[in-house]
Amino acid sequence: MASQYSREVAHRVFAQEFRDSDLSFKDSNDQYSPQYLLTPTGAKINRMFIVGTLTEKEDIGTDAEYWRARVVDPTGAFIIYAGQYQPEAARAIAEMEAPAYIAIVGKPSTFQTEDGTVLTSVRPESVHVVDEATRERWVVETTQRTMERINNLNSNNPDAVKAMEHYNTDVSVYKQMLVDALKESTQD
Amino acid sequence: MIKETAKQIEERFSQIGFNIPISEIESRLDKLVNEFKVPPEEARRSVVNYFLKEYNIPRGDFYIQQGEVPTIKVSDITTEGKWINISAKVVQLWDNTHESIDQVGLIGDETGTIKFNKWAKAELPPLEEGKSYQFKNVVTDSYQERFQINFNRTSQIEEIQEDIEIGTQEVEFSGVMVDIQAGSGLIKRCTECNRALIKGVCGEHGKVEGTYDLRIKAVIDDGVSVQDALINREVTEQLTGITLDDAKQMATKELDQEVVLIKIKEGLLGKYYSIKGPRLDRYILVEQISPIPPMEADKVDALLTQLEA
Numbered sequence: 001m002a003s004q005y006s007r008e009v010a011h012r013v014f015a016q017e018f019r020d021s022d023l024s025f026k027d028s029n030d031q032y033s034p035q036y037l038l039t040p041t042g043a044k045i046n047r048m049f050i051v052g053t054l055t056e057k058e059d060i061g062t063d064a065e066y067w068r069a070r071v072v073d074p075t076g077a078f079i080i081y082a083g084q085y086q087p088e089a090a091r092a093i094a095e096m097e098a099p100a101y102i103a104i105v106g107k108p109s110t111f112q113t114e115d116g117t118v119l120t121s122v123r124p125e126s127v128h129v130v131d132e133a134t135r136e137r138w139v140v141e142t143t144q145r146t147m148e149r150i151n152n153l154n155s156n157n158p159d160a161v162k163a164m165e166h167y168n169t170d171v172s173v174y175k176q177m178l179v180d181a182l183k184e185s186t187q188d
Numbered sequence: 189m190i191k192e193t194a195k196q197i198e199e200r201f202s203q204i205g206f207n208i209p210i211s212e213i214e215s216r217l218d219k220l221v222n223e224f225k226v227p228p229e230e231a232r233r234s235v236v237n238y239f240l241k242e243y244n245i246p247r248g249d250f251y252i253q254q255g256e257v258p259t260i261k262v263s264d265i266t267t268e269g270k271w272i273n274i275s276a277k278v279v280q281l282w283d284n285t286h287e288s289i290d291q292v293g294l295i296g297d298e299t300g301t302i303k304f305n306k307w308a309k310a311e312l313p314p315l316e317e318g319k320s321y322q323f324k325n326v327v328t329d330s331y332q333e334r335f336q337i338n339f340n341r342t343s344q345i346e347e348i349q350e351d352i353e354i355g356t357q358e359v360e361f362s363g364v365m366v367d368i369q370a371g372s373g374l375i376k377r378c379t380e381c382n383r384a385l386i387k388g389v390c391g392e393h394g395k396v397e398g399t400y401d402l403r404i405k406a407v408i409d410d411g412v413s414v415q416d417a418l419i420n421r422e423v424t425e426q427l428t429g430i431t432l433d434d435a436k437q438m439a440t441k442e443l444d445q446e447v448v449l450i451k452i453k454e455g456l457l458g459k460y461y462s463i464k465g466p467r468l469d470r471y472i473l474v475e476q477i478s479p480i481p482p483m484e485a486d487k488v489d490a491l492l493t494q495l496e497a
Contacts, residue, residue, distance in 0.1 A: 007414045009409060009412065009413060010364070010411065047366075049366060049411065103364070103459070104458070126457050127458075128453075128454065128457045128458040130459060133483075134459055134460060137480065140488055140491065147457055175495060178360075179492065182488065182491065182492055182495070183492070
C-alpha cells in the first residue's frame, strides 16, 4: 500500500499550537515531495481541518483579489490567505459575512520575518459556513487528538522525538490549553 | 540433520505408496550438503525432485498436504501461500486474459468475495456462475496487493446443492467530509458499460450519448486516517434533497453541469458524517450516511476529568 499515492490526513490542531510551530521541512529533496509543518505536540501537518469564527476579512490584493481572513478558536486565531490559486476558497470568503462559524480544509504555510520569527498561516482548499454544533464537535475532537499526541510525546515515534528535540515541549502548557478550550466552548 | 530429513522424505514417499530405501535418500542428501555445499533446504528439494522423476510420480501427489488443510471462510484469508478448503458460490466469471488461465472471476460466501484463478493446466471441471461449490486443496495468493485463490492440479472441485448466500463486510467510518472529488454531482454514464463518461467520452466505447446519473465521490477524514466513499444516486438524493430531475433542471437552466456539484459541495463539505456500507477496494459504498449528532455533555465532562487528572 505504501507504494500507492495516499492522501494526506487533515490534522486537528488549535490556533495556539499552530502559532507556536516553526519547524517546516520536506521528507526528501524531490521537488514534488510534500512540505510539512511539525507542531510542538508532534503533529506532522501537510493538511489541516479547522472550524472557528470568521471575525475579520479583507481583500489585500492589488490587481487580483487576495483575501486575508482571521478565524478564531478558543485558544487564538488562524490567519488565512486565499488568492487566485485558491479560486473556490477565495470566492467563498468573498461571499461570507463576519462573524460566522466556518470550516476550512487547507495547507499550512510559513513565512519568516527579517528578525527570524516564523509566522504560520493557512492556504485553504475549501471554506464553508457551518453551524455551532460543528464548531463544538471540532473543539472536542481537536482536544482528543491533541491529547493523544501529548500522551505519545515520550514514545519513540519519529515525529514525537523530532518535536521534543526541536521544541522541548512543555506538556503542561498544552494540557492547560486543552482544559481552557474545552471549558470555554462547552459552557452555555 | 541429514538423517532426519532423509527420514521425513522416506515417510512422505511411503505415505503415497512408494518405498524408497532410506540409505539411498541419505547418501544423495549427504553428497549435496557435505560434498557440494548445497544448503539443506535446496538439497531436500533436489533429492525429492530426483525421486519424483525416477518413479514418475506427479509432483502434486507428493506436495499435497495431508489432512491438515483447514476449511475457512473468505474473510479469514489474510496470508498468501496457504492451502485451504472453502465452500463458495461463483459470483462472476470474467473474460480471461491469458491462455494459461482457464477461468477467472469472483467467488464468495457469507463473509465476502474474493478473486479466483483456475489454471488451464489444472484441468478442472468448468464452473458456472450462480452455482455453489466445495473447493478442496486450493491455495491463497496475492496479486497486485489483493488476495486471491488459485485452483491448481492438486485441487478438487465438487458442486454442492446448498445455495451459498453472498455477504459483504459492512464497515463504518465517522469524520469530516473534507473533499468531494471530480466526477461527482451530475454525471453521464455509458449506455453500454455504465462507466462514468469523462467529457462525454467512455474509456471503452469512445464518444457516446450516455445517460444522466447523480453520485458523490467523497473523502471522509477523522484526523487520523482518510476514507474514500462512493455515494450512489439514491443516497445522494436523500442526503442532499436534490433529485436527479432537479439536478438536470439546474444544469439546463445554468447551461452547466458543474452547478450541481457546487451546490452539493456547499451543503456537505466541512461537516461531520457517519457512513456505513460494504468496502470495495479503497472505497466504502455508502448505504447509510447521517450527520453526527451533537456531542453529549457527559462525554465532554469525561474528557475534562481525564485531562485534569
